[in-house]
Amino acid sequence: MSTYILNIETATTNCSVSIAKDGSTLALKEDNDKNYSHAERLHVYIEAVLEEAKVSANNLDAIAVSKGPGSYTGLRIGVSAAKGLCFALNKPLISIATLEALANQIKVNDGVIVAMLDARRMEVYSAVFDCNHKQIRETQAQILDETSFMDYLKEGKVYFIGNGVEKTKKLITHPNAIFIEGKLPSANEMGLLAFNKYKISDTEDVAYFEPYYLKDFVALKPKS
Numbered sequence: 001m002s003t004y005i006l007n008i009e010t011a012t013t014n015c016s017v018s019i020a021k022d023g024s025t026l027a028l029k030e031d032n033d034k035n036y037s038h039a040e041r042l043h044v045y046i047e048a049v050l051e052e053a054k055v056s057a058n059n060l061d062a063i064a065v066s067k068g069p070g071s072y073t074g075l076r077i078g079v080s081a082a083k084g085l086c087f088a089l090n091k092p093l094i095s096i097a098t099l100e101a102l103a104n105q106i107k108v109n110d111g112v113i114v115a116m117l118d119a120r121r122m123e124v125y126s127a128v129f130d131c132n133h134k135q136i137r138e139t140q141a142q143i144l145d146e147t148s149f150m151d152y153l154k155e156g157k158v159y160f161i162g163n164g165v166e167k168t169k170k171l172i173t174h175p176n177a178i179f180i181e182g183k184l185p186s187a188n189e190m191g192l193l194a195f196n197k198y199k200i201s202d203t204e205d206v207a208y209f210e211p212y213y214l215k216d217f218v219a220l221k222p223k224s
Contacts, residue, residue, distance in 0.1 A: 002021050003022055003061045003195060003199075004021055004053075005060065005062045006019055006046065006062075006064065007019075007096075007190035007191055008042070008064065008066065008081060008187060009030075009186055009187040010038045010042065010070075010074040010078030010081075011068055011074055011117070012032075012163060013034050013071075013184065014030055014031070014184040014185060015030060015033070015037065015038045015045065016031075016045075016185070017048075017049050017187050018190065018191055019049045019050065019052075019053040020190075020191025020192070020195060021053075022195060023191050026049075026053040026055070027048075027049040027050075028187060029045040029052075030045070030186060030187065038073075038074055039077055042077060042081050057089055061092075062091055062194065062198050063086050063089075063094070064095070064190050064193075064194035065078050065079055065082035065093065065094070065095055065096070066096055066187075067079070067095035067096060067097060067212045068097075068098055068212035068213055069117065069212055069214035070098050070125070070185070072213060075211035075213065078211075079209065079211045083206055083209065086206045092198075092201075092203040093203055093206045094194045094197045094198060096190045096193050096194055096197075097135075097139070099116075099117070099126070099185075100127070100133070101189045101193060102117075102161060102162050102184075102189070103115040103129040103161065104193065105161060105183055105186070106159060110131055110156060110157060111158055111159060111176070112129065112130055112131070112152050112157075113158075114127075114128050114158055114160045115129065115162050116160060116162040116164030116165065116168065117162050117164050117185075118163045118164045118166075118167065119141055119164075122143055122167060124142060124168070125140070126142060127140070128149075128152065140214075144167065144171055145171060146173075148168070148172060150174070157176050158174075159180060160172075160178065160179050161180040161183050162184070162185075163183075165180065165183075
């Protein structure tokens with residue numbers, strides 16, 4: 001029996017949805033609109049990938065969602081949609097760490113991968129993975145400076161990926177730093193990660209699941 005999983009990624013400006021069969025992407029629909037139009041597009045994209053993959057919603061085995069860190073609003077929209085589908089279809093919910101899926105966009109033979117998302121000012125959300133995509137440093141919100149990631153840079157190549165790269169490459173000039181630009185988390189890489197979790201029944205409690213914001217959302221006070 002094949003396993004069909006719907007994957008939803010909304011942690012950044014990239015509104016991304018895929019259907020995967022046994023971990024391989026059958027259909028992918030995504031759009032990196034800088035205006036965060038997830039609320040309007042997400043359900044349209046879900047219908048589009050189901051139609052393209054010729055899979056009915058009832059035949060899905062699970063719904064996977066990118067759990068963060070990332071945009072507060074984006075994560076809420078994605079998680080709300082995923083939970084709604086799980087309740088409506090009576091399917092299990094699988095959560096995928098956003099930075100892990102991002103790191104899986106590149107294949108390297110040596111060194112480490114730093115997946116990073118832009119936070120505020122000189123801050124990024126980052127996690128470090130070895131060349132086999134195993135996480136070797138926990139996810140952190142960190143302020144960047146010239147010495148960031150120096151322990152890894154002294155040891156060998158460090159591949160930086162994600163929309164935190166632009167501000168990082170202005171600070172870090174070490175010859176071992178390799179910057180992979182123009183990459184955002186995508187539902188494409190979620191398929192295999194979600195399938196591996198599904199096989200061991202690593203699922204979430206749909207009623208109580210919350211996105212991983214990493215730090216509390218701070219609402220800016222309006223200027224009087």
